[in-house]
Amino acid sequence: MNLRRLSAIVAKELRQLRRDRLTFAMIVGIPLLQLVLFGYAINMDVRGIDAAVLDQANTARSREVVAEIGSSQVLNLRYRLSTPQQMDALLRQGKIGAALVIPSDFEARLERGAGPSQGRLPQGRLAQDRLPLQLVVDGSDQSVQASARQLANYPLPGWAHQQGVELVNFYNPERLAAVNTVPGLIGVILTMTMVLFTAIALVRERERGNMEMLITTPLSPWELTLGKVLPFVGIGLLQVTVILITGSLLFEVPIRGSLLELYGASLLFIVASLALGVFISTLAQTQFQAMQIAFFTFLPQILLSGFMFPFAGMPQAAQWIAELLPLTHFLRLARGIMLRSAGVLELWPEMLALLVFTALMLGVAVTRVTKRLD
Structure with missing residues (x-):
């Protein structure tokens, strides 16, 4: 081995890397992004879960319990309800992750001072012997379930037993992990494939010179962009079908x-992901760069969307960033439709967010395609 020739090759590669600013930025940017996300934004200790209170007793003692549970900071008691129907609607729409229910005979249950130790009625016990409080939890989010269990042993004034809160899991009473994971996997898989496929395909056309030939035709920038993107819509819908x-x-x-509304939400998310892929293709010069940028967009979406880590446990700044990402809104749509039987009209803010993201990405991408190929 000739060290002089070897050092020449190493020097050549370093000079080429220095000229490739995008690759150099990824070398520094990806570790920094991971460090910031895992060290600052990711927090498994969930606090401030949006919740509601249904106080059917409305006594001084019940209001005292509500204030004490609110001070624990596990629940953010944003809503005061008057009927169980209001609670069902908020849970179905995903506006709350839990609801604290205080029955009308709350005082009588405390005075009896006896209840089942595990929050369930043993055989032969009467309904009036149930626990004084009930915490209804959105079981479609496992992180909410885990945090709500912290309140199961919450000490109640005048209650002699260890457990005073009965936990009720809506939508996933068996607490099966797959029920929570599979709807999210639809969005994760579509994110990885649609963005990457589109970005690489468009950059490949530019590298081969085909894009320059297409631009000489009477096609408008919008027709050219949509024509390249639409075939991938069918691929995305096929992937959704396979996953389901x-x-x-x-x-x-x-x-x-x-099922029709689920496919409609999936279609909108596919188009949003394809729009992101088109935008990435306007930034990259080579297919390798397109892969790098696509991977750079995967990390914040997967980590901040609520798929891997609890959304409520993130700092406020991280939640604001997550609201800009399409996967965050699709996860809410998929879990809402599949697990909570919510309709797209009830989840219209998430649909609107995806529409706005798609319009912005396509608008910017088409503008950049025109500038690059004029």
Whole structure:
């Protein structure tokens, strides 16, 4: 081995890397992004879960309990309800993750001072012997379930037993992990494939010189961009079908809402992901750069969307960033439709967010395509 020739090759590669500013930025940017996300934004200790209170007793003692549970900071008691129907609607729409229910006979239950130790009625016990409080939890989010269990042993004034709060899991009473994971996997898989496929495909056309030939035709920038993107829509819908069938057969994941609305939400998310891929293709010069930028967009979406880590546990700044990401809104749509039987009209803020993201990304991408190929 000739060290002089070897050092010449190393020097050449370093000079080429210095000229490739995008690759150099990724070398520094990806570790910094991971460090910031895992060290600052990711927090498994969930606090401030949006919740509601249904105080049917409305006594001084019940109000005292509500104030004490609110001070624990596990729940953010944003809503005061008057009927169980209001609670059902907020849970179904995903506006709250839990609801604290205080029954009308709350005082009588405390005075009896006896209840089942595990929050369930043993055989032969009467309904009036149930625990003084009930915490209804959105079971479609496992992080909410885990945090709500912290309140199961909350000490109640005048209650002699260890457990005074009965936990009720809506939408996933068996606490199956797959029920929570599979709807999220639809968005994660679509994010990885749609963004990457589109970005690489468009950059490949530019590298081969085909894009310059297409621009000489009467095609407008919008027609050219949409024509390159639309074939991937069918691929995305096929992936959704495969995931739904596999999730149903292997993990018995239910689809409680409208299948048509689920496909409609998936279609909108596919278009949003493709729009992001088109935008990435306007930034990259090579297919390798397109892969780098696509990977750079995967990290914040997967880590901040609520798929891997609890959304409520993130700092406010991280939540604001997450609201700008399409995967965050699609996860809410998929879990809402599949697990909570919510309709797209009830989840209209998430649909609107995806529409705005798609319009912005496509608008900017088309503008940049025009500038690059004029």
